[in-house]
Amino acid sequence: MNFQSGTTSQQAYETLRRRFARMGQIRNALGILGWDKDTMMPAGASDSRAESIATLAVLSHELMTAPDMADLLERAQPPEDAMAQANLHEMRRQHAHAAAVPADLVEAASRAASRCEMAWRTARQNSDFASLLPELETVLSRTREIAAAKAEALGLSPYDALLDQYDAGTRQADIDPVFTELAHELPDLIATALEHQKSLPAPLPLTGPFPVAAQENLGRETMRALGFDMQRGRLDVSLHPFCGGAEDDVRITTRYEEDDCINALMGIVHETGHALYEQGLPTAWRAQPVGGARGMSLHESQSLLMEMQVCRSRPFMEWMAPRLRAAFGGASGDPAWSADNLHRLVTRVRPGFIRVDADEITYPAHILVRYEMETALVAGRMKLRDLPEAFNARIHDLLGLKVPEDRLGCLQDIHWPSGSWGYFPTYTLGAIIAAQLREAAERDTPNLMSAIAGGDFAPLLGWLRPRIHARASGASTPQIVRDATGAAPNTGPYLRHLRQRYCGQG
């Protein structure tokens, strides 16, 4: 494509394309620096690395908010193709977010978050919410100022402006009815699941040790089977598993424990779901806004599709059971290593306090509580000092648990101290979409799950590639889901899935 001889508005688009490509390359660099920070960096380099990362972030922000950007974005006329049009749309959205917030507020918010994160580490350890309150008040104030600024610029409510940072186009008005329905269904659903679980044989424990090298080998084999391209990515170790890296260089991490062989594996398949999305983004739109993943709900749908819908399924365990047994020297015929037992192990229901340790069916309860709290806090309908009581009350309503200390309650997550308000709902929206995609993929691909039982994941990936991955940010999340499944995002498949897997229904 060459717009050199085109009109002014085409040249404006071309100028934007080049500038956003630069920002894209800075983002790639930041992706590698961030990965390195969490996997390779020696401890003494943390201040220096923070400076390098901050410098690149500021350079990118300056490119985005250059004085002539608004004019270019207004004048730009992309070619007559849907992706190019969507690219301009996404450029405008990203620019609106960046330009809405004055630089000094960005910096104040970033400093407040850094201080609050530090305070949070101590406060969580000591289960001392009062000690965190002043710092968290500051973070919430800055967050509300950012929300107000973006709300005005984008014509959204403050909370919707925050949501839009993580999930373009997702609105509170879409989430509220869905989460209200879930809040209504969940307590019964969990009770039924616990009842049903009693009717099953108790899962047999696996006996270790489970050497790290064997876990890693099996993890790599599984990644490759799911479709991860090792020529364009890596698997490493970090304290908290993540999917990061850069274009053509998608890097996932996990953490191994010698006395457990399931957690690291499930972590790997979860991050592999994220990674397959990144590896499937369209190469023609590299480094452009439209070429990036659509948002966190769809991203989480891909990780949960792989982990929850696929790898915690009974058919998957058909394939995995002999591999697990061989990797860790289990006796042939030992019922602990049977697919049935392994499936029971990875679908055990046990209500608990900690979100990241929650099973599939109690997990949304944790999200609902956080969503209720943060919408009220951002709207100013609730005071931060009232958070612990309100949080614990709703945990009790939904899970029947009495939170004994804030360490196990509202102090457990880093999201709020670090300024990530509006992020939590994407986890459960992702779970809902994952179920809907799996149902549609099975409908379109009759032997999908039996292929998986035979270790053939290509039909699934072949279904996802054009329908989800290759669409990148070319349409809204609801549109992509509708085009892929024939229906708007809805809780039907998700509730059916939970009832079927955990309640023995259907």
Add this chain to the structure above:
Amino acid sequence: MNFQSGTTSQQAYETLRRRFARMGQIRNALGILGWDKDTMMPAGASDSRAESIATLAVLSHELMTAPDMADLLERAQPPEDAMAQANLHEMRRQHAHAAAVPADLVEAASRAASRCEMAWRTARQNSDFASLLPELETVLSRTREIAAAKAEALGLSPYDALLDQYDAGTRQADIDPVFTELAHELPDLIATALEHQKSLPAPLPLTGPFPVAAQENLGRETMRALGFDMQRGRLDVSLHPFCGGAEDDVRITTRYEEDDCINALMGIVHETGHALYEQGLPTAWRAQPVGGARGMSLHESQSLLMEMQVCRSRPFMEWMAPRLRAAFGGASGDPAWSADNLHRLVTRVRPGFIRVDADEITYPAHILVRYEMETALVAGRMKLRDLPEAFNARIHDLLGLKVPEDRLGCLQDIHWPSGSWGYFPTYTLGAIIAAQLREAAERDTPNLMSAIAGGDFAPLLGWLRPRIHARASGASTPQIVRDATGAAPNTGPYLRHLRQRYCGQG
């Protein structure tokens, strides 16, 4: 320091300080991206990584050549301290280099080098100089254009302008007499060394295998003993050993072979010498031009001081011998693992064709030949098509070897194809300085070598830190050497060292 309330010229300096700090942080980011490329990056990411690296390099170049830079550099008045004055001096020098070359020439040179490097890999494999000639002509033309542009801007000869890129202030007029002297001395020196070697017992080979894990452990132990701070650096594996990374994050690499336990270790101590320099740079001048290493000669002096002067010495082997033997399960009393035998192994003289495999005493011959060739080529006194014949003739003069094919001659190094003209002499200048520093350190620290024999490297590092490392780019290389040793850089200590170690003289 706060210049906000100062005069305009102080504010100009402060503005420059902030801009150069940004460039310093981009350099840190590039250091990690470069390290990652050679140690961690999956193969499929190479194009994408090249884009990210190019983008950061262009951003840095744009900061350096911003329209108001020349004016700021002219007006700037730093505080009355020598390092700040030197900082401005170094800012001006770096700016002059960057501003001298038009952007399209920078790009043309970079493209020519990329193409030529690719052609070189094939040409070297096939020993086919003719196939490389067109691409190498282009690289040389672009290099001569850059040299001419910088020569005019800096008031230097073209070759001096190239040299100055790698080694600020080093001039051909300084090198010529030194290298002429070496060219005169070397053939006899090598002949004498080979004669002397015949009078010694033949070194006994070490019997392997030498497991990589044991080599790595010993390498780390040695690094730490030499003074490497593992909290601010790493050791990894790459195809070609290097020292890279970023401030507070100095990363060295080596390559292990299971059938040899000496090469990787000597690679590690060489790179540790580079790394100790970087780790010893003054923290107060982080990310500023004056805070960087002085140049490649001094850098190479630090690696060769550690490798050649220290770790291939008989006293070092006193300390190392029992460690090597223990690491690889040698029998106690086996003479192969004695300090004497190990010393003979690491000081063996064997004239050969390949520079990077050369021993200490024949190495400078390889450099002299390359220096003669590249000065003649840059000056236009020689045609590239005549290079192989001229190269081989001089190898024969200095080493008595007849180069059988260009793969083993002028095609062996990547420097010329990649556009690094003016780099070669720094290797031998570094070797000369290393000997001079060792002699001075021994004079100032009477038991230096016996401390080393006992594994105590702190006196040596204590001597180097204030005299070399902490001075960073605060003075010229000759000035730093003069202040450290009491004499201008000269070949006396180097020739004494070679005669003593290899000819049994003195």
